Amino acid sequence: MTNTFLDKTVAITGASGGIGQALCRQLGARGARIAALDRSDAVLAFADQLNSEGIEARGAIADITDQHAVAAAFASFGDVHVLVNNAGFSDQGTLAVTDPEGWRRHVDGNLNGAYNCVHAVLPQMVARKAGSIVTVGSVNGLGALGDPAYSAAKAGLISLTRALALEYGRYGIRANIVLPGTVRTPIWTERIRKDPDVLKRLERWYPLGRVAEPEDVAEAIVFLASDAARAITGAALPVDCGLTAGNIVMARELTLEDF
Numbered sequence: 311m312t313n314t315f316l317d318k319t320v321a322i323t324g325a326s327g328g329i330g331q332a333l334c335r336q337l338g339a340r341g342a343r344i345a346a347l348d349r350s351d352a353v354l355a356f357a358d359q360l361n362s363e364g365i366e367a368r369g370a371i372a373d374i375t376d377q378h379a380v381a382a383a384f385a386s387f388g389d390v391h392v393l394v395n396n397a398g399f400s401d402q403g404t405l406a407v408t409d410p411e412g413w414r415r416h417v418d419g420n421l422n423g424a425y426n427c428v429h430a431v432l433p434q435m436v437a438r439k440a441g442s443i444v445t446v447g448s449v450n451g452l453g454a455l456g457d458p459a460y461s462a463a464k465a466g467l468i469s470l471t472r473a474l475a476l477e478y479g480r481y482g483i484r485a486n487i488v489l490p491g492t493v494r495t496p497i498w499t500e501r502i503r504k505d506p507d508v509l510k511r512l513e514r515w516y517p518l519g520r521v522a523e524p525e526d527v528a529e530a531i532v533f534l535a536s537d538a539a540r541a542i543t544g545a546a547l548p549v550d551c552g553l554t555a556g557n558i559v560m561a562r563e564l565t566l567e568d569f
């Protein structure tokens with residue numbers, strides 16, 4: 311059970327970020343070879359670190375918005391059995407502060423870049439008649455929670471996932487997406503700088519009373535990527551500490567109960 315990914319290479323984008331690092335370690339612990347891609351050159355030192363921890367890893371610097379850089383990175387990885395589309399970002403919180411360049415940048419970095427990676431790995435997965443693609447979406451892809459350009463791109467990723475599931479199931483390729491709520495990672499660095507208590511205050515919106523840790527999201531991705539999820543494709547799985555189960559803040563106000 312622990313070696314679920316033995317003899318498999320898993321390519322992970324955004325590998326040197328918060329969720330990416332947790333994921334590389336959890337997959338590596340289950341026997342996967344890691345193909346770590348990131349636009350940050352920190353990915354090379356991170357791959358070295360994984361190797362020193364006994365996890366076979368190779369790093370590649372590429373921006374997923376650059377189709378040619380993505381193709382070159384995947385060529386350097388060789389066989390890829392699982393792709394995790396994890397790279398993403400957001401830095402424009404409202405429509406009012408979003409400009410056309412920002413809108414394009416978010417759709418490029420969160421949606422088009424994932425498509426570029428899918429495009430790079432699909433031919434070998436089709437030839438092998440096997441493959442698993444897991445994408446990191448967001449609860450922002452389900453409803454308006456700010457960051458509108460990011461949210462539109464994340465909604466697009468749900469659609470891409472479903473299209474992949476429909477069209478490539480006959481080749482034994484599965485595609486699923488996880489939808490995290492708030493996760494304690496460096497993506498929050500800038501907002502924590504502006505408001506050190508932001509994550510603490512967000513906790514009251516979560517029925518589990520906490521935000522997620524990177525390892526929580528990684529566990530769900532590992533499951534969906536693995537053969538244990540062999541009958542699951544086209545699924546959009548919230549990993550959100552209960553956020554999308556309802557509105558707990560409103561429920562408390564409606565019922566006048568403190569739960």
Ligand SMILES: NC(=O)c1ccc[n+]([C@@H]2O[C@H](COP(=O)([O-])OP(=O)(O)OC[C@H]3O[C@@H](n4cnc5c(N)ncnc54)[C@H](O)[C@@H]3O)[C@@H](O)[C@H]2O)c1
Pocket residue numbers: 323324325326327328329330347348349350372373374375396397398399419423446447448449489490491492493494495496497498
């Ligand atoms: N942290 C959260 O609260 C949260 C919530 C929902 C969804 N997510 C999603 O989880 C994923 C991982 O984010 P994280 O929280 O670990 O953030 P992070 O900032 O720690 O990591 C993101 C990584 O992606 C890389 N990256 C960004 N754009 C890239 C590009 N164009 N090409 C290549 N690499 C790129 C960054 O260099 C970074 O290493 C993202 O898709 C994010 O949208 C995060």
